[in-house]
Amino acid sequence: DAGVTQSPTHLIKTRGQQVTLRCSPKSGHDTVSWYQQALGQGPQFIFQYYEEEERQRGNFPDRFSGHQFPNYSSELNVNALLLGDSALYLCASSPPPGSSSSYGYTFGSGTRLTVV
């Protein structure tokens, strides 16, 4: 059973550019959340998608946007990249609310984004 798949694993972008990160959730999961993990820090919540809509959002600027597709996969887009956007971007999926394992987030291995 495949877990959460993220692509690409590593990415180098120039300041001011735009980037798209991709995530395929674990089989049976329909909710996708994105987190940013700076070096030496805990993950910070960016936003969550459920039924193709943004359901929750953390304290991130509008440069960060996302999308969820009918097959539950998701994309994270970051515009006008800043040096401070360099981080590990984690995707986490979770099962439908009310299911027996509703509280179980499964994280992917992340995309390491470096902005130069």
Added chain:
Amino acid sequence: QQQVKQSPQSLIVQKGGISIINCAYENTAFDYFPWYQQFPGKGPALLIAIRPDVSEKKEGRFTISFNKSAKQFSLHIMDSQPGDSATYFCAASGVSFGNEKLTFGTGTRLTIIP
């Protein structure tokens, strides 16, 4: 109100010893408290979690102790092994919808020495 404070930042424990990591939270709406283990180059993996209706939960060598009145919870790793060397994060969330966002602590780098 959204902070989760974690200590210590790093911890060195001898093989066979007990590793203890502590967390404190502020938001009384939190009612789900998981611990995650993260190895270099990997995403966090759920280790053990607790709801505030119990004061302790044990799974194998891992135990969560929870003090609702003090708004504190801790992870105890018994008989610590070199394979336990990783970064550990506490987290907290509400569960009104079932998949509320996680608020993470800053992490503890645990090193188990032979």
